Amino acid sequence: MKESFDLVVAGAGPAGIAAAVTAAEAGLRVAVVDDNPAPGGQIWRSGAHLPRSAQHWIARLHRSSAVPLLGWRIFDSPEPNLLCAEPSSFPPSSPNGSSLPPHRRHAELRFKKLILATGARERFLPFPGWTLPNVMGAGALDALVRGGLPIAGKRVVVAGTGPLLLAVAAHLARRGAKIVTVCEQASFAQLARFAAHLALEPAKLAQGAGFALALRSARLRTGCWPIAAHGTDRLRAVTLRQGHNFWDVDCDYLACGFHLVPNIELPALLACRIAGGFVSTNGLLETSVPGIYCAGEPTGIGGVELALLEGEIAALAASAQTARAQKVARRRRRKLAFVRALERACTLDPQLRTLPAEDTFICRCEDVPYAALCSRSSWREAKLHTRCGMGPCQGRICGTATEFLFGWNADSVRPPVFPALVANLAVSPARTHDFNGASAASRAGVAAPTHAFKETR
Amino acid sequence: MSSTADVIILGAGIVGAACARACASRGLKTLVVDSGFVGGGATAAGMGHIVAMDDSPAQLTLTRYSQQLWHALAPGLPPEVEFEQCGTLWVAADAEEMEEVRRKCALYESSGIPAEILDAHALAQAEPQLARPLAGALLVPSDAVLYPPSAAAFLMRTAMEAGARLLAPQQVLSAANGRVRLASGEELHAARIVNACGADSVALLPELPIRKRKGHLVITDRYPGFLHHQLVELGYLRSAHAVAADSVAFNVQPRKTGQILIGSSREFGAEDASIHHSLLAAMVARAQQYLPRLADLDAIRVWTGFRAATPDKLPLIGTWPKDDSLFLATGHEGLGITTSLATARLLVALLLNEEPPIPAEPYLPARFLSRSAQENRIFAHAPEQSHA
Numbered sequence: 001m002k003e004s005f006d007l008v009v010a011g012a013g014p015a016g017i018a019a020a021v022t023a024a025e026a027g028l029r030v031a032v033v034d035d036n037p038a039p040g041g042q043i044w045r046s047g048a049h050l051p052r053s054a055q056h057w058i059a060r061l062h063r064s065s066a067v068p069l070l071g072w073r074i075f076d077s078p079e080p081n082l083l084c085a086e087p088s089s090f091p092p093s094s095p096n097g098s099s100l101p102p103h104r105r106h107a108e109l110r111f112k113k114l115i116l117a118t119g120a121r122e123r124f125l126p127f128p129g130w131t132l133p134n135v136m137g138a139g140a141l142d143a144l145v146r147g148g149l150p151i152a153g154k155r156v157v158v159a160g161t162g163p164l165l166l167a168v169a170a171h172l173a174r175r176g177a178k179i180v181t182v183c184e185q186a187s188f189a190q191l192a193r194f195a196a197h198l199a200l201e202p203a204k205l206a207q208g209a210g211f212a213l214a215l216r217s218a219r220l221r222t223g224c225w226p227i228a229a230h231g232t233d234r235l236r237a238v239t240l241r242q243g244h245n246f247w248d249v250d251c252d253y254l255a256c257g258f259h260l261v262p263n264i265e266l267p268a269l270l271a272c273r274i275a276g277g278f279v280s281t282n283g284l285l286e287t288s289v290p291g292i293y294c295a296g297e298p299t300g301i302g303g304v305e306l307a308l309l310e311g312e313i314a315a316l317a318a319s320a321q322t323a324r325a326q327k328v329a330r331r332r333r334r335k336l337a338f339v340r341a342l343e344r345a346c347t348l349d350p351q352l353r354t355l356p357a358e359d360t361f362i363c364r365c366e367d368v369p370y371a372a373l374c375s376r377s378s379w380r381e382a383k384l385h386t387r388c389g390m391g392p393c394q395g396r397i398c399g400t401a402t403e404f405l406f407g408w409n410a411d412s413v414r415p416p417v418f419p420a421l422v423a424n425l426a427v428s429p430a431r432t433h434d435f436n437g438a439s440a441a442s443r444a445g446v447a448a449p450t451h452a453f454k455e456t457r
Numbered sequence: 458m459s460s461t462a463d464v465i466i467l468g469a470g471i472v473g474a475a476c477a478r479a480c481a482s483r484g485l486k487t488l489v490v491d492s493g494f495v496g497g498g499a500t501a502a503g504m505g506h507i508v509a510m511d512d513s514p515a516q517l518t519l520t521r522y523s524q525q526l527w528h529a530l531a532p533g534l535p536p537e538v539e540f541e542q543c544g545t546l547w548v549a550a551d552a553e554e555m556e557e558v559r560r561k562c563a564l565y566e567s568s569g570i571p572a573e574i575l576d577a578h579a580l581a582q583a584e585p586q587l588a589r590p591l592a593g594a595l596l597v598p599s600d601a602v603l604y605p606p607s608a609a610a611f612l613m614r615t616a617m618e619a620g621a622r623l624l625a626p627q628q629v630l631s632a633a634n635g636r637v638r639l640a641s642g643e644e645l646h647a648a649r650i651v652n653a654c655g656a657d658s659v660a661l662l663p664e665l666p667i668r669k670r671k672g673h674l675v676i677t678d679r680y681p682g683f684l685h686h687q688l689v690e691l692g693y694l695r696s697a698h699a700v701a702a703d704s705v706a707f708n709v710q711p712r713k714t715g716q717i718l719i720g721s722s723r724e725f726g727a728e729d730a731s732i733h734h735s736l737l738a739a740m741v742a743r744a745q746q747y748l749p750r751l752a753d754l755d756a757i758r759v760w761t762g763f764r765a766a767t768p769d770k771l772p773l774i775g776t777w778p779k780d781d782s783l784f785l786a787t788g789h790e791g792l793g794i795t796t797s798l799a800t801a802r803l804l805v806a807l808l809l810n811e812e813p814p815i816p817a818e819p820y821l822p823a824r825f826l827s828r829s830a831q832e833n834r835i836f837a838h839a840p841e842q843s844h845a
Contacts, residue, residue, distance in 0.1 A: 078734040096753040377626075381494045384501045384606040392678050392757050414759055415732055422719070423752035425675060425759070426745055428738030 001107040005031045005067070007318055008083060008111035010074055010266060013041020014054075014304045015296025016117035017061045018311030019318075023115075024064040026319045031109060032066050035073040035088035035418075041119050043304055045143045049171070057308070072107055075416035077270055078428060081291075083109045086424050097421065106424045113291050113318040116267050116279065117311060120260035120297035122164075123400045125348075126362050126370070127355040129229030130256070138168040138257035145175055152176030154252040157238050159183035159226050162259040162346045163303070169218060172255070179218035180251050183240060185258070185349050188222040194345035201338065227355060229254055259346040261400045262298040268413040283333075284317035284325050285310055293318055301346075302339040306332065353405050362405070363398040365391020370405075379408035392419050462488040462622075464808065465637050465647040467629055467661065470500040471605055471797040472786050473653035474612035479801035481619035483809065488645065489613070490637065491625040492657075496609030499655045499793060502762020504674065504710055504720055505608070506687060507601040507795050508545055509570050511561065512770050515819030517568055519771075520792060522815050523799030524599060530798070537607040539713040545600035545687045546575070546584060548707070548747065549592045554691045558595045561691075565597065572597050586683060586748050595691070602687060602710050605794050612797075632661050635782040649808055651784045652777075656763040658787040665773070666825045667788050670766040671724040673737050678755040681715035690747065705740040707747045717754060719744050721791075723764075730761050764790045767825075774800050774820040775807045784808065785822050 005028075009020045012034035020032040034041070039061055044054040061068070072085040085107040090097040097105045122137045129135065136144075138158060145151045156177045158169040161184055169179050184191065224242035229235055237250045264274055273280040273288035279298045281287055287294050295310035309332045316325035356362065356370040366387040376382040379389070379402060388402070389395025394417075395410070402408050416425070464480050466473050469491035480487040491497075507527045511517040527540075534540045549555045558574055565572040573596045575583060580594045617623060628640035632652065637645040652658050656669045690707035703724045710718040722740045724733065737759065745751050767773060767788040777783040786804050789796055803820065806813040818824075 076734075098750075098753040377494065381497065384497060385494075385610060390758070392755070394757065415734075416756060416759065419678060419755040419757045421752065422675065422677060422741060422754050422756045423745065425756055426738050426741040426752075428735045 001103045002110075003031065003067075003107070004110040005029050005112070007031075007113045007115065007315070008033060008109050009066075009115045009117055009315075010083070011041065011117035011119055011296070012036070012039040012061075012068070012070065013043060013117060013119045013296060013307065014057065015119075015307035015311035015314075016041065016115070017057050018308045019115045019117055019295055019315040020066040020311075021057070021060050021064050022312045022315035023319050024066040026315070026321065028319050030064075030066040031069050031111075032061070033069040033072050033074055033083070033085060033109065035071065037071045037089075039068065039070065042121075042139055042143070045146055049146065049174075053304075069107070069109070073418050074109075074266060075418045075420040075424070077266075077415070081111055081114075083111065083114075084424065084427070085109060086420055102423075105421060106427050108427075114270075114293065115311070115314045115318060116270075116272070116287070116292065116294045116298060117296045117307075117314075118263040118266050118298055120262045120301060121396065121400075122257040123259055123261050123404070124256065124397055125160075125258050125352055125355055125404065126360050126401055127227055127229070128357045128360050129231070129235075131361055131364055132229050132231050132235045133233065134231075134235035134252060135229045135254045135256065138164055138255040141253060141255040142168045142171055145172060145177075151253075153178065155180050155250065156253045156255055157181055157183065157226070157240075157249060157251045158255045159185075159224075159238075159240075160257040160259070161185045161348065162257065163342070164257055164260070165255075166220075168255055168257075173218065177253075180249050181224075181240070182218055182220045183224040183226065183242075184220060184222050185225045185352060186222060186345055186347070187349075190345050190347070191222055194341055197338065197341040223349070225349075225352065225355075226254060226256065258348060258352075260297060260301050262301065264298050265394075265396075265413050265417045267292075267294060267298060269415060269417050283329050284322070285314040285329075286317060291318075300336070300339040301342060302335065303342075306335050306339065309335070348404060356405070362401060363388040363391065363395075365389075365393050365398075368398070373402065373406065376406075379403075380411055382408070383411070394418070460488070460643065461646045462486045463647060464488070464649045464651060465490065465632075465645055466651045466653055466786075467491075467632055467637070468498075468653035468655060468657075468787075469495045469609070469613060469623065469625060470498050470653065470655055470793070471496060471609040471612065472655070472789060472793055472800055473651070474609045474616060475797040475801035476651055476653055476786050476804050477616035477621045478612045478619065479805045480808070481616045481621040483805055485808070487616065487621040488647070489616070489621060489623045489625075490627050490629055490639070490645070491623070492628050493626050495613045495623070495625070496606035498657070499762050499764060500605045500609050502672070502674070502760060503605050503791070503794055504708070504718055505603045505605040505794050506545075506710065507603065508687075508792075509565065509568075509597060509600065510792060510795070511564055513819075515771055516792075517564075518815055519799050519820070520795050521568060521570055522802075523796045524601075526798035526802070527601065527795075528599070531601075534603075534608070535611060537604065538611055539604040539607065540601060541603070541713050542599070542601040543686050543711060544596055544598040545689060546580070547595040547597070547689050547691045548580070548587065549594055549691045551592050555592045557691055558593060561595050565595075570597065571599060584685060584688065586750055587688070588747055588749055591747075596686070600687060602712065603794070604712075608794070629661065633780055633783065648782060649784055650782055651786050651804065653786040655787055655789070655793065656765040658765060658785070662777070662783075664779075665785075665788070665822075666768055667765050667773075668725060669728065670764040670790065671722075671727040671733075671761055672720065672764060672791070673722045673732065673740055673759065673761050675719040675737070675741060675756050675759050676712075677717040677719070677751075678757050679715035680717060680754055683715075683717055683750075683754070684709065684711035684748075686711070688747065690743075703736060705736065705743050707743050709744055709748060709751075717751070719751065719756075725766075730763075732759055732761065765793075766790045769824075772796060772800060772820055773822040773825075774803050775817060775822055778823050778826055
């Protein structure tokens with residue numbers, strides 16, 4: 001597939017939806033690309049029980065002229081104003097896409113303007129037992145339940161840090177889960193300061209009250225976190241720690257998330273300036289690369305409402321509606337204090353660095369234990385000498401953990417930013433010659449063998 | 458502050474680490490200095506093959522000798538080195554290339570290297586994933602692959618057990634006349650200094666006839682059983698005549714992890730590490746011509762590295778005639794992993810004025826001093842063989 005657009009929006013979460021809708025309604029030819037098969041991103045993952053505002057935005061996206069390229073994953077930008085994408089999954093009849101025609105395996109998307117709305121992912125901190133089945137990300141369990149996982153009557157411990165924990169706990173409670181406890185690593189003082197800030201935001205306060213109602217039987221503990229998960233084939237119990245107290249609780253699920261980290265791999269690949277882990281923008285959300293804008297969590301973790309505003313601002317700016325963009329930008333600026341307050345509230349307790357035991361796996365792709373990493377002095381050295389971060393997740397999980405545990409900075413970003421079909425690396429729009437000519441094999445007219453390689457993964 | 462040693466080795470890549478191990482085991486007080494960490498330069502970027510290569514008689518002698526040293530070391534290598542004697546298949550696409558297979562086979566056998574000619578049917582049985590029809594291949598069973606950063610770490614660890622010391626990360630400002638100046642202000646002294654800095658050797662000795670030759674590699678997710686041998690196209694010799702500087706060749710390896718490593722590309726004049734998309738695309742397309750089902754595998758990472766290329770494709774091993782204290786162990790192009798152990802043996806013999814295990818002349822840096830500086834800079838586009 002080769003298509004050109006006035007604007008490509010990378011990501012169909014709240015920021016991306018708002019951006020696509022705003023730009024399409026202004027008459028731009030817009031594409032919105034997301035690796036999920038449905039719009040909504042992580043926070044509005046498809047399924048029942050979406051908030052009314054989410055349903056409203058998603059319906060507006062469907063009514064708009066924006067071209068939804070859902071189920072496509074951007075993996076490279078081989079030249080300016082061009083993105084390459086491939087399907088994020090293939091039909092069961094063709095698990096690696098081998099029987100599909102090339103245009104269904106590869107997309108070249110040219111753009112005049114680009115809005116990066118790549119969202120955020122949960123940060124996991126490794127502790128003994130964190131790789132047991134039924135220990136999972138808070139957002140991941142939430143998504144599974146939205147997807148139909150029966151949770152009624154199950155005992156769930158929710159732990160980590162950030163407002164997502166309460167939202168997930170409240171949702172699971174409404175679906176019949178028994179929330180054993182919610183453990184927030186932040187101290188009571190940290191939370192109290194944040195709560196004082198929330199009082200300035202009536203909408204968030206109402207949301208908080210709703211959570212409290214849903215969770216009335218569960219206990220919220222502050223300065224508390226899991227130090228070990230127990231079980232043989234699956235989770236059976238969790239050891240919690242609060243100050244000097246340690247105790248075990250039985251549970252069926254441990255939903256764990258230590259706040260969010262922005263997905264900045266694609267912005268970094270496009271050479272957008274990154275500062276302090278977030279994409280730098282001007283007041284109208286243009287990045288350091290002219291014509292490329294960024295909206296939502298990659299500019300600072302601020303939640304849905306801010307993401308929607310940012311999507312709108314970026315789209316207005318990208319469609320040359322500067323006055324309107326500036327007007328909305330003023331509303332955004334008033335909310336930025338919330339971003340800073342949230343960041344302070346979610347600052348990780350340094351004691352969490354002692355969570356992993358010597359044999360706790362830090363990298364789940366390559367089975368790299370904590371002890372193998374302790375003597376390393378950089379992320380690159382750790383990667384090359386232990387294989388940490390060398391698996392298919394490309395260090396997205398362990399890289400954020402080691403950044404906290406060891407203070408290592410991430411490596412430079414290279415294409416492909418997600419695993420991509422080898423065939424799609426052979427597609428180059430800039431390819432002008434064969435270098436040293438055709439191979440002997442191609443001149444000999446070789447053909448593929450008749451039987452397929454049986455995938456053994 | 459100053460520090461002294463019998464020998465200071467600059468560079469802790471696989472060549473520097475092998476030299477350190479050889480020096481320390483002979484009782485020399487050995488100090489290794491690296492600007493980064495062990496095996497973090499070209500060592501980390503290379504494919505990691507232990508191959509016999511016959512671009513010239515001297516290349517064949519050096520690679521064969523070094524390969525024997527690796528085989529002797531193999532039983533003691535820790536598992537993370539991932540040494541695997543998978544053998545190489547030099548793939549011939551047509552009758553003309555089969556002639557080359559026969560020539561190569563005779564040469565290898567006369568050099569004491571076991572080799573076996575496979576016809577089209579035997580090749581298809583040995584590697585069912587290869588495209589058809591191909592004419593056949595030369596199987597060289599003694600060739601192996603390993604994971605270079607771990608191999609360098611092993612060599613450095615054993616060097617340190619024998620008494621060598623490692624100073625890293627430390628930036629070297631200059632190295633001459635028995636003195637090494639570090640950016641930290643420290644000065645190190647030794648009767649002998651070994652420059653083993655690979656493509657960066659020229660930073661300390663700009664006269665060296667070494668150029669950076671950039672390469673790209675792709676690694677896939679794990680597909681155990683997809684391939685069984687290292688595969689190299691034989692036709693590279695012929696197609697290389699058509700190019701000026703940039704070229705690609707089919708060279709693919711099965712790794713012990715089940716991953717497939719896809720190479721190779723060669724590029725002069727590129728100084729930055731970024732991905733050259735059209736060259737990468739040509740490299741992958743070429744690999745797919747030989748292995749069509751590569752297309753369906755997931756590539757998880759692409760990277761580049763810089764080989765230290767010399768005009769005659771042979772390394773620089775031995776004393777630098779303009780400075781009695783200075784020795785070189787650099788310029789290994791794409792064969793540094795293979796020839797690191799032989800380089801170390803040669804170097805130690807030269808350091809100690811002993812009889813070298815193989816004739817040292819073809820690798821002595823002095824061979825370039827009779828030429829003008831300009832001649833050293835102009836690399837002939839001579840036919841060469843593919844090695845990553």
